[in-house]
Amino acid sequence: MTDTATPSDTGLDVEDLDAAAADAAADLDAPTANNAGDHGADEHDDHATSLGLSNMKLAMWLFLGSECLLFGALISTYLLSKTRFLTELVAGNPNVIEGLMGEEAVEALPDGTRGSIENVGEIFQEMAAEASVEPIFDIPFTSFSSFVLLMSSLAMVLAHKATEEGDYKNQRIWLAATATMGSIFIGGQIAEFTIFFREGLTFGGSLFGSAFYTLTGFHGVHVTGGIVMLMALLILSFRGKLNSDRAETVELVGLYWHFVDVVWVLIFTIVYLIP
Amino acid sequence: MADSAVSDAPVSHDDHAHGEHDHPTEAAYWKIFAILAVLTAVEVLWSYLGLSGPALVVPLIVMMLVKFVLVAGWFMHLKYDLSILNGRYFTILFAFGLVLAVAVYFVVFASFDWQI
Amino acid sequence: MAVIENNPMALPVGESANRASNPLGVFARPRAVTGLKDWLTTVDHKKIGIMYGSAAMFFLLIGGAAALALRIQLATPNSSFLSADAYNQAFTMHGTVMVFLVVMPIGAAFANYLLPLQVGARDVAFPRINAFSFWVFLFGGLMLNTSWFLGGGANGGWFNYAPNNGIIYSPSHGIDFWNVGLLIAGIGSLTGAVNLITTVLNMRAPGMTLMRMPVFVWMTLVTQFLLLFAIPVLTVAQILLLMDRNFGASFFAVDLGADPLLWQHLFWIFGHPEVYLMILPAFGIVSEVIPTFARKPIFGYPFMVFSGVAIGFMGWGVWAHHMFVSGLGPLSVSAFSFATMFIAVPTGVKVLNWLATLWGGKLTLNTAMLFAIGLVTQFTIGGISGVSHAIAPSDTQQTDTYYIVAHFHYVLFGGALFGFISGLYFWWPKAFGYKLNEGHGKFNFWAMVLGFNLTFGPMHILGLQGMPRRMHTYDDAMGFNLWNFVASIGSFILAIGTLWVLVNAFISYRAWKAEGRPDVGPDPWDGRTLEWAIQSPAPEHNFDVTPQVTALDDFWHQKYNEVEHGKLKRVATGAELAQPGNGEGVHLPAPSYWPIFLSASMPVIGYGVIFSLWLLVPGLLMMTAGLFGWALEPADDLDIDDHGHGHDADDHELVGAH
Amino acid sequence: MHNLRPTPMMKRSLAIAALGLFLSACADDKPLNTFEDRGPRAKQLNDLMYPWIWGIMALVFVLVVFGGIALTIKNRVAPEDFDPDDLPEQVHGNPKLEWGWTAVPAVILAVISIPTIITIWSLEETNDERNADSTTLCDGPLDVMVIGQQWWWEYRYDTNCNGFFEDVNGDGVVDDTDKEWPLEIALDDDDLVVANQLVIPTGEQVDLIITSRDVIHSYWIPRLNGKRDAVPGRIHTWNIEADAPGEYNGWCTEYCGLSHARMRMSAVALTPAEFQDWLAEQTAPADIPNEEADHLAWEGRQLFQNNCASCHVVTEDENDPDDVAFDYGQDFEASLAARAAPNLTHFASRTVFAGAIFSQYRGVDADDDDLFTKLGLTDDDPANDIPYTELGESGLQLNEVQLRRWISNAPSMKAMDPDNLLGMPAFPQLTEEDLEALVAYLETLD
Numbered sequence A: 001m002t003d004t005a006t007p008s009d010t011g012l013d014v015e016d017l018d019a020a021a022a023d024a025a026a027d028l029d030a031p032t033a034n035n036a037g038d039h040g041a042d043e044h045d046d047h048a049t050s051l052g053l054s055n056m057k058l059a060m061w062l063f064l065g066s067e068c069l070l071f072g073a074l075i076s077t078y079l080l081s082k083t084r085f086l087t088e089l090v091a092g093n094p095n096v097i098e099g100l101m102g103e104e105a106v107e108a109l110p111d112g113t114r115g116s117i118e119n120v121g122e123i124f125q126e127m128a129a130e131a132s133v134e135p136i137f138d139i140p141f142t143s144f145s146s147f148v149l150l151m152s153s154l155a156m157v158l159a160h161k162a163t164e165e166g167d168y169k170n171q172r173i174w175l176a177a178t179a180t181m182g183s184i185f186i187g188g189q190i191a192e193f194t195i196f197f198r199e200g201l202t203f204g205g206s207l208f209g210s211a212f213y214t215l216t217g218f219h220g221v222h223v224t225g226g227i228v229m230l231m232a233l234l235i236l237s238f239r240g241k242l243n244s245d246r247a248e249t250v251e252l253v254g255l256y257w258h259f260v261d262v263v264w265v266l267i268f269t270i271v272y273l274i275p
Numbered sequence B: 001m002a003d004s005a006v007s008d009a010p011v012s013h014d015d016h017a018h019g020e021h022d023h024p025t026e027a028a029y030w031k032i033f034a035i036l037a038v039l040t041a042v043e044v045l046w047s048y049l050g051l052s053g054p055a056l057v058v059p060l061i062v063m064m065l066v067k068f069v070l071v072a073g074w075f076m077h078l079k080y081d082l083s084i085l086n087g088r089y090f091t092i093l094f095a096f097g098l099v100l101a102v103a104v105y106f107v108v109f110a111s112f113d114w115q116i
Numbered sequence C: 001m002a003v004i005e006n007n008p009m010a011l012p013v014g015e016s017a018n019r020a021s022n023p024l025g026v027f028a029r030p031r032a033v034t035g036l037k038d039w040l041t042t043v044d045h046k047k048i049g050i051m052y053g054s055a056a057m058f059f060l061l062i063g064g065a066a067a068l069a070l071r072i073q074l075a076t077p078n079s080s081f082l083s084a085d086a087y088n089q090a091f092t093m094h095g096t097v098m099v100f101l102v103v104m105p106i107g108a109a110f111a112n113y114l115l116p117l118q119v120g121a122r123d124v125a126f127p128r129i130n131a132f133s134f135w136v137f138l139f140g141g142l143m144l145n146t147s148w149f150l151g152g153g154a155n156g157g158w159f160n161y162a163p164n165n166g167i168i169y170s171p172s173h174g175i176d177f178w179n180v181g182l183l184i185a186g187i188g189s190l191t192g193a194v195n196l197i198t199t200v201l202n203m204r205a206p207g208m209t210l211m212r213m214p215v216f217v218w219m220t221l222v223t224q225f226l227l228l229f230a231i232p233v234l235t236v237a238q239i240l241l242l243m244d245r246n247f248g249a250s251f252f253a254v255d256l257g258a259d260p261l262l263w264q265h266l267f268w269i270f271g272h273p274e275v276y277l278m279i280l281p282a283f284g285i286v287s288e289v290i291p292t293f294a295r296k297p298i299f300g301y302p303f304m305v306f307s308g309v310a311i312g313f314m315g316w317g318v319w320a321h322h323m324f325v326s327g328l329g330p331l332s333v334s335a336f337s338f339a340t341m342f343i344a345v346p347t348g349v350k351v352l353n354w355l356a357t358l359w360g361g362k363l364t365l366n367t368a369m370l371f372a373i374g375l376v377t378q379f380t381i382g383g384i385s386g387v388s389h390a391i392a393p394s395d396t397q398q399t400d401t402y403y404i405v406a407h408f409h410y411v412l413f414g415g416a417l418f419g420f421i422s423g424l425y426f427w428w429p430k431a432f433g434y435k436l437n438e439g440h441g442k443f444n445f446w447a448m449v450l451g452f453n454l455t456f457g458p459m460h461i462l463g464l465q466g467m468p469r470r471m472h473t474y475d476d477a478m479g480f481n482l483w484n485f486v487a488s489i490g491s492f493i494l495a496i497g498t499l500w501v502l503v504n505a506f507i508s509y510r511a512w513k514a515e516g517r518p519d520v521g522p523d524p525w526d527g528r529t530l531e532w533a534i535q536s537p538a539p540e541h542n543f544d545v546t547p548q549v550t551a552l553d554d555f556w557h558q559k560y561n562e563v564e565h566g567k568l569k570r571v572a573t574g575a576e577l578a579q580p581g582n583g584e585g586v587h588l589p590a591p592s593y594w595p596i597f598l599s600a601s602m603p604v605i606g607y608g609v610i611f612s613l614w615l616l617v618p619g620l621l622m623m624t625a626g627l628f629g630w631a632l633e634p635a636d637d638l639d640i641d642d643h644g645h646g647h648d649a650d651d652h653e654l655v656g657a658h
Numbered sequence D: 001m002h003n004l005r006p007t008p009m010m011k012r013s014l015a016i017a018a019l020g021l022f023l024s025a026c027a028d029d030k031p032l033n034t035f036e037d038r039g040p041r042a043k044q045l046n047d048l049m050y051p052w053i054w055g056i057m058a059l060v061f062v063l064v065v066f067g068g069i070a071l072t073i074k075n076r077v078a079p080e081d082f083d084p085d086d087l088p089e090q091v092h093g094n095p096k097l098e099w100g101w102t103a104v105p106a107v108i109l110a111v112i113s114i115p116t117i118i119t120i121w122s123l124e125e126t127n128d129e130r131n132a133d134s135t136t137l138c139d140g141p142l143d144v145m146v147i148g149q150q151w152w153w154e155y156r157y158d159t160n161c162n163g164f165f166e167d168v169n170g171d172g173v174v175d176d177t178d179k180e181w182p183l184e185i186a187l188d189d190d191d192l193v194v195a196n197q198l199v200i201p202t203g204e205q206v207d208l209i210i211t212s213r214d215v216i217h218s219y220w221i222p223r224l225n226g227k228r229d230a231v232p233g234r235i236h237t238w239n240i241e242a243d244a245p246g247e248y249n250g251w252c253t254e255y256c257g258l259s260h261a262r263m264r265m266s267a268v269a270l271t272p273a274e275f276q277d278w279l280a281e282q283t284a285p286a287d288i289p290n291e292e293a294d295h296l297a298w299e300g301r302q303l304f305q306n307n308c309a310s311c312h313v314v315t316e317d318e319n320d321p322d323d324v325a326f327d328y329g330q331d332f333e334a335s336l337a338a339r340a341a342p343n344l345t346h347f348a349s350r351t352v353f354a355g356a357i358f359s360q361y362r363g364v365d366a367d368d369d370d371l372f373t374k375l376g377l378t379d380d381d382p383a384n385d386i387p388y389t390e391l392g393e394s395g396l397q398l399n400e401v402q403l404r405r406w407i408s409n410a411p412s413m414k415a416m417d418p419d420n421l422l423g424m425p426a427f428p429q430l431t432e433e434d435l436e437a438l439v440a441y442l443e444t445l446d
């Protein structure tokens, strides 16, 4: 490669990778990697673009920049909804309580009080005061799954490193480890959702429920997407198509994976640890 | 215009765009991970100390940010990619999104919660 | 798609004529057999640009028809042409269609067509994603408009405030269509933004430094950044609404303690950058047109660039000026009022630099130039009224009145659309190989200027006399009769003027064909930027040889040499310098079915969310199939591509047919 | 056919209406014109802009627009004179000049921002700060609670001096814990509640405490001040002040669904003395028509209680809590959208009804251009066969045709959606006689 590389070269090379950017589903990138053999080496291993950064990588960073605003908005919505929810709960807003505990809770009230806003408010205020003291979260459980997700980030960098070094055995081990840990995390989230739902935190019943499920659910969807990409990488690796030339593919999936992890770092503290 | 922030001539690098040379070693990765793990543990413990108000929140936020920086800086190689010297500083565009998000949503909060 | 096929503009596409002159096309790429298939599967940025433009024109007719219905209703007091509900749908859909399906895609059309040409690239960074962006936009837009037939359009206003957008207050499906359609279209904007930014930053020809990029490229770059960061905010707002309306969440349930201002903040954090991303491409266009026809360089190139960047930055700090009366505290209002006013500074720099470019120039007043000057003057009027809104206390009288309606039509129509039409006249020969008729162009311009000012000028008066917007009717006794009537008359003149763009395209095409399709030449306007250094219409592979750039307006400097200080002498014509268009061995990305296929799954999912979750099954299946098909298809390898065989022959046939 | 007993209050209302008509006539027939300020707040807004800021804007306009046109004309080259080799001087820019026109607008705007920000803060001043010595209500200046709903306005006056909110939980303070939907904090139902026509005293700032029961609306009386949104779940303060007695019109300016265009307001300013009289009359309970003396109205009252009282309140005895016919705390579902209907206790003392879009009284010769004719209710309308009630010397007549049509089929006069609990339903079952009786009853509610 030389410094006279022109966009016409890169235009092609990049198109190879084009698929990978589809909605950041870098898993798609993986199969295209098999084009590697289809062109002369001089064509694809040359990343001399205007900025000296590969198109794919630039695109991925841009996409992640945009994701910052997405998660930023979701986290803000969560914080706002939670604050609002707590204020109303403590104030004994009967609608909030009904949303949280179901209509039966209201029905179950002593006769004289039912239907009278004032009294319902009073009674529920006490219930609410109790309810808000006792957090629904199971911190040790979530800490464990957060830890697993953090660890998966380590596995991810190690997979990348192994790929760069052409150590395919370790590459596969670490990729598989990353995917497995991601799946454990998702499994934990599903379990958690089920428990919360049983305990009465419905999606629509309260601001808090809506915001909690939407924020963590969105994150979960991102993790799931990452797992799919990792599986695709694994398949490629077993087919022998994920050689050290394509380390960038692994790096891109890694960027995405770490980003999702970093978002969880924020969510864990903001949602779970800060009451 | 001085050369820096707004780029000049297209640069062409003979190191691969993701050169192998400037990334942390495997040991370093493990070290970072150890720190992350310890921080997570401290975070969780802290949340059990029964503190409230700033005493609870501020350390948690600080630890959260440290974790954020560690993952972004080392695992995502931002620490290396953000360096002006290697010509790959356009990953700063990500940082731009991040800063923008923080700033904008902070203002939203200010206008909500402090009723200003 | 029928739209595109029937559109007179879409027919005379570059390649055919070009290939006729280079019969073998030199680059034997897999080609679709029929014209239609070609358009559906193309990944060529130029064709995609043309499709964006055609789709926008189609939606302009829909949005315009809705606007005319509004004006008929308002022409007289207590009119009953439209019912209250029909009127509410009409203005909501008018605003939504115009903003999201007309102005934004026209910007994308110019960006797609021109960016690679102006930076000297072969195509955009990710051609298939480019096609995907377009189809997603188109399907989202079409889906939004099917609401007309499926129970009525959205009726919440284009910013659709909560809680009125909730299921309780707006039980019809209109708002679901608004929500889902725009979510889908937003995916296209986001992928488009990533793609185009990468293209500009990473695929410039050698020597094309950032500070040698044409102003249009700069403005589009800023635009795409605004999209990149603004779209996700709207996406979140819409997802919250989707969860509320379709899945029973309660983000905007006030009785549970929600704050309706959350929607306003999210919408306008998106919405204000949105208005700048509608105007900046137009600013870029006139910054190309004015120097070309004034025959002198743009005045103060660095200021033009940095003021554009400054607008992009500042655009993020002013969103709450749409909320001056929403009940923010006085501190917020003061801060946003202050910040908003200062956006006039970089914008003023642009306006004054354009005037300075006109100063001392030798102006060729053809249609493109007239529209460019039209932008400078008409936009300024809108900008000035903008500043009067920025003064928050006076905005408490102005907001939600026709004074605002006047403001944003002056900036949107008098700014963005005038700029776009200028660009259309300017780059038409590059895209299609012939110029648009000047006589009709002049009529086009004057009808529009007259109609435009007659329509929207009086709205300033109406607004200050107290006429609120979004009113399906008003009373005789309110004193609004006269100016409403004038505005309604004006809107019909304006509609004729606007339609004349299409009429002119048709007439000019007919005349060109009758004359035996004469070659307009690579450089009909004595242009300054790289796209004029190749044949017209632009060959499919853009450049035979990647250009080497040594200066701003490099092409111009090749044509003219400086003899003494400031004086230039022509040394060559554009035609002499232009690349012949016979590039050897150019390897181009192959067309693909997958972008359109994958995009087509989106509306299926969308309808599923609205009508029946069962539809999600085929939708998601389609999506998965699309993703895998896409991933497994090599981007540009002829031999593996199943429709890649024997296309040389088809190519010849295609050429023969023309 | 029955006779109205014009009360002093009614005469005054009519005088107001006449005055309103007169004022809007001399105001160039543009009742919402923002330039014609009729109070210090609105004047403040105009003074901020005129002459300096409007002047600067006009100047920029002239410079750029006419400058641009002049440059174009001066520098144009006719096609036949075009010479490709004759180029103008290639000026690339002039940094000094450009910095100049960056700085000058910046300075201008910085200067403009000073009065702007001062005005922003000044507009927030409460009436306690501005007319501290006023004793209009509860020994202080007047505050009025303004509640928007689809598509009419309710006004509350704190006549029992308890504040606007009730101490629901009985802990002695009204605070965030006294929550009740539809309002964030429960309303004090013992206050004076009126609908669709705001009445204020002249010469002092009245603070408006604005909120909404359903979607966002916006309160705007252009001649008295700018607007402020009525947002459900939030309480916003704003203020208005009128210099002279008269009727001032407004229009809801935040899109609020179907009949947004039919949601207007009417604010009547009275001299302080008249205002006190008005208050006294409004706080009195409604008269109950006498079965013998006013049989028609008495029948109307029966009909009203059977058909209308499920939504509308008429307070007949201020000590009887059951008078509050529709307690919107009772039924969340029903109250979800329509929630409440205008309080009709002193209906006939207002000059407007139904979101202030119809007048209750019509000038004898005003029928040529009022909404009445525009709605197609010509004098040939069979409904018109019922003669107008004579109203003594005022020269105004009860707008009986519209009132009757409203009661029998309100959605035909104002787009509403009663099926979805939006607005008032139609009553096809009411006969002509029923309608006559109902109107007669409503007229006694003065």
Ligand code: HEA
Pocket: C159, C275, C276, C278, C279, C321, C322, C324, C340, C341, C343, C344, C345, C347, C348, C349, C351, C352, C379, C380, C381, C382, C383, C384, C386, C387, C389, C390, C391, C395, C398, C399, C400, C404, C407, C408, C411, C412, C415, C416, D057, D060, D064, D105, D106, D108, D109
């Ligand atoms: C292309 C789109 C576009 C553009 C470019 C602008 C440009 C500006 N807009 Fe506009 N705006 C809209 C589209 C746009 N707007 C839309 C669609 C709405 C309504 C949305 C809705 O409610 O539906 C809106 C609404 C809107 C509001 C809210 C009004 C309300 O609802 O109450 C405000 C308030 O501040 C505002 C301000 C401005 C300002 C200060 C500018 C400035 O950028 C203008 C700057 C330009 C100039 C000032 C002219 C040139 C300058 C000079 C020659 C220098 C010298 C000038 C001076 C010293 C004054 N706009």
Ligand code: HEA
Pocket: C060, C061, C062, C063, C064, C065, C067, C068, C070, C071, C091, C092, C094, C095, C096, C098, C099, C102, C103, C156, C157, C158, C159, C405, C409, C412, C413, C416, C417, C455, C468, C469, C470, C471, C472, C491, C494, C495, C496, C498, C499
């Ligand atoms: C770029 C954006 C754009 C453009 C170009 C226009 C163009 C026009 N607009 Fe619009 N407008 C908006 C953006 C735009 N508008 C927005 C954002 C709103 C706010 C919406 C809201 O409040 O939510 C708005 C609101 C708005 C209103 C206020 C409605 C209200 O508040 O009650 C009015 C009223 O006159 C109006 C009129 C017009 C007219 C007459 C045109 C004319 O320029 C149109 C000219 C006509 C044509 C270009 C069409 C030619 C077509 C035909 C002749 C029909 C042929 C038909 C077929 C073949 C199907 N617009």
Ligand code: CUA
Pocket: D148, D149, D150, D151, D216, D217, D218, D252, D253, D254, D255, D256, D257, D260, D261, D263
């Ligand atoms: Cu109420 Cu508009």
Ligand SMILES: [Cu+2]
Pocket: C271, C272, C275, C318, C319, C321, C322
């Ligand atoms: Cu704005």
